[in-house]
Amino acid sequence: HMLVEAGEENAGLVDIGNGLACCFKIESHNHPSALEPYQGAATGVGGINRDIFTMGARPVAQLNSLRFGNIELERTKWLVKGVVKGIGDYGNAFGIPIVGGEVFFDDCYNTNPLVNAFSAGIMKKGEMISATSSGVGNPVFIVGSRTGKDGIHGASFASKDITEDSADDLPAVQVGDPFQEKLLLEATLELGKTEAVVGMQDMGAAGITCSSNEMSAAGKHGMIIHLDKVPTRQENMKDWEILLSESQERMLVVVEKGK
DSSP states (O other), X not given: XXXXXXXXXXXXXXXXXXXXXXXXXXXXXXXXXXXXHHHHHHHHXXXXXXXXXXXTOEEEEEEEEEEESOTTSHHHHHHHHHHHHHHHHHHHHHTOOEEEEEEEEOGGGSSSXXXXXXXXXXXXXXXXXXXXXXXXXXXXXXXXXXXXXXTTTHHHHTTSOOOGGGGGXXXXXXXXXXXXXXXXXXXXXXXXXXXXXXXXXXXXXXXXXXXXXXXXXXXXXXXXXXXGGSOBSSTTOOHHHHHHOOOSSEEEEEEOTTO
């Protein structure tokens, strides 16, 4: 039976018996892949896996569902090559097998391909980490990579139409680091065993802005954010750049004070 339904947490969770639960989610990364197919698809894989291990589950398998335009077009060939390599390279470096997928070609996808990534993980029932924030005075940490200028406006870019001017939005495409994500995976699962974690959230669309708001709303607690303490990749980043950055391989973690 369902332990967590769609939209309640970072991913769904189903009781599969014998004290185990299966955590899974599918998500699209269409617009980034249309603009920069390799990084667009790779970061789609990275993001979907983070949603799984953020909840305390270890990813065990990946799937994908892809749609491309006319196979005779040079653009389609470029997109297929980049997307497939991006998915494969990230999965291989991260160490999680891609066990299957599907692909279709149709003229309606000539401009904008569909790139859907799926990940499934296994965890012990009752050990889920929730995407929430609570406890007055509890510290909040950013865990993982430093915050850079990549992926800024990625969330709003995902709602735009793909046009000839879309190349101007290239900085909105995130850049992935699967080796950093592998370290983050192991650190997250180890942290989950300490019983010090109040809540944890993957930093996806709109970065710090979205993750802090979602966790605060879920726990009905406010959150004070010190942007001057955020580790950054570039010097003199503006406050809004730090807030909206979608640099990959980052988590927001709330822990019990003193633990």
